[in-house]
Amino acid sequence: MNRTRKNRQIKFxxxxxPLFRPAxxxxxxxxxxxGKSWSVARALLIKGLDRKVRVLCxxxxxxxxxxxxHKLLSEQIEALGLSPYYEVQKTRIIGLNGTEFIFKGLRHxxxxxxxxxxxxxxxIEEAQSVSEESWAVLVPTIRQADSEIWMxxxxxxxxxxxxxxxxxxxxxxxxxxxxxxxxxxxxxQVLREEMEYLLxxxxxxxxxVWEGETRTISDAVILRGKTEVRAFETPDSVDRFYLGAxxxxxxxPTAMVRCFVLGNVLYVDHEAYAIGCDIDKTPALFxxxxxxRKWPIYADSARPETISYMRRAGFNISAAEKWSGxxxxxxxxxxxxxxxVIHERCKHxxxxxxxxxxxxxxxxxxxxxxxxxxxxHVIDALRYAISKLVRNPRRPMSINSFSGEVMQ
Numbered sequence: 315m316n317r318t319r320k321n322r323q324i325k326f327x328x329x330x331x332p333l334f335r336p337a338x339x340x341x342x343x344x345x346x347x348x349g350k351s352w353s354v355a356r357a358l359l360i361k362g363l364d365r366k367v368r369v370l371c372x373x374x375x376x377x378x379x380x381x382x383x384h385k386l387l388s389e390q391i392e393a394l395g396l397s398p399y400y401e402v403q404k405t406r407i408i409g410l411n412g413t414e415f416i417f418k419g420l421r422h423x424x425x426x427x428x429x430x431x432x433x434x435x436x437x438i439e440e441a442q443s444v445s446e447e448s449w450a451v452l453v454p455t456i457r458q459a460d461s462e463i464w465m466x467x468x469x470x471x472x473x474x475x476x477x478x479x480x481x482x483x484x485x486x487x488x489x490x491x492x493x494x495x496x497x498x499x500x501x502x503q504v505l506r507e508e509m510e511y512l513l514x515x516x517x518x519x520x521x522x523v524w525e526g527e528t529r530t531i532s533d534a535v536i537l538r539g540k541t542e543v544r545a546f547e548t549p550d551s552v553d554r555f556y557l558g559a560x561x562x563x564x565x566x567p568t569a570m571v572r573c574f575v576l577g578n579v580l581y582v583d584h585e586a587y588a589i590g591c592d593i594d595k596t597p598a599l600f601x602x603x604x605x606x607r608k609w610p611i612y613a614d615s616a617r618p619e620t621i622s623y624m625r626r627a628g629f630n631i632s633a634a635e636k637w638s639g640x641x642x643x644x645x646x647x648x649x650x651x652x653x654x655v656i657h658e659r660c661k662h663x664x665x666x667x668x669x670x671x672x673x674x675x676x677x678x679x680x681x682x683x684x685x686x687x688x689x690x691h692v693i694d695a696l697r698y699a700i701s702k703l704v705r706n707p708r709r710p711m712s713i714n715s716f717s718g719e720v721m722q
């Protein structure tokens with residue numbers, strides 16, 4: 315429990331109380347919905363009230379301030395009634411007492427990170443993505459007396475640098491806490507529905523996504539070795555987006571995804587996803603994806619009445635063509651890309667890319683040519699989005715004479 319200048323009590327769940335005890339490294343990892351980012355943001359804002367501090371908020375990839383925790387901190391300032399004490403600027407947050415929050419990406423700002431001085435607290439969000447090279451630069455940079463490095467993340471694999479360095483073999487003077495949705499007293503109903511759905515359809519995937527268990531990439535994972543999850547900027551000059559939708563039945567998810575192609579790389583930049591979405595709520599769900607009313611949408615043909623409803627609601631939507639072997643052809647086409655880059659805000663797309671798999675014979679361990687009917691709603695939407703390309707597989711160039719990478 316802590317108090318703001320307005321004498322308002324702020325309660326922290328037990329796993330996060332070490333935030334207010336000195337330690338060089340503070341590691342909070344686990345599954346989705348555990349309140350890790352909220353708790354750290356609130357603790358740093360409180361510390362910034364008590365005395366003048368400099369806080370570096372970093373992540374492996376940050377192409378713009380929108381990719382940072384700037385918005386989260388701004389929302390917490392408002393929620394906690396701290397607006398009289400903090401000035402939220404476009405790229406910084408400044409306290410009346412001189413406290414400063416700055417925001418940087420690690421991968422492409424090595425020299426800038428090295429020259430950053432006087433950091434009291436460094437918060438690494440999405441720390442599972444931080445490379446060994448970035449850690450080698452960052453740790454000696456945070457050298458202020460009594461400085462601390464805080465990290466929040468959902469673990470992926472046992473051999474990720476962050477997991478090995480700070481969970482499996484934590485350095486001296488470390489606080490390491492695993493947290494889950496059970497530790498979040500404000501766990502929202504919308505996330506509870508997603509959690510219960512995954513527990514019902516795929517308990518192993520549930521353990522990874524919601525309980526924070528690491529997951530070993532196996533030969534059964536259909537998109538193994540093809541996907542990359544990171545922040546990126548969608549170029550203004552993209553001249554074609556591909557949108558696809560998969561309909562939920564009862565308590566299944568309704569999902570829509572937007573993607574584009576550059577050279578031989580497929581980029582997924584926006585998604586919409588909801589469990590048990592009623593048909594009258596679906597237009598608002600689709601409107602979460604930018605320009606979803608502008609571009610053609612190809613949807614699961616199993617719900618013609620829903621497609622008709624969405625067309626009347628103003629969407630340019632039609633049934634995706636299906637044929638014998640269309641699922642297998644779609645998967646083969648996805649795998650034919652050099653890479654599939656998924657923006658980190660598309661959390662369900664990223665999760666399904668890691669969980670979508672073939673069946674495995676439990677007796678022999680052999681991978682079978684049978685697709686598990688789970689963790690496939692966003693993936694199915696992605697297949698529908700590019701179904702016209704599967705039928706006509708000439709690679710489009712979304713930007714004329716563009717030969718480089720999407721900005722990082």
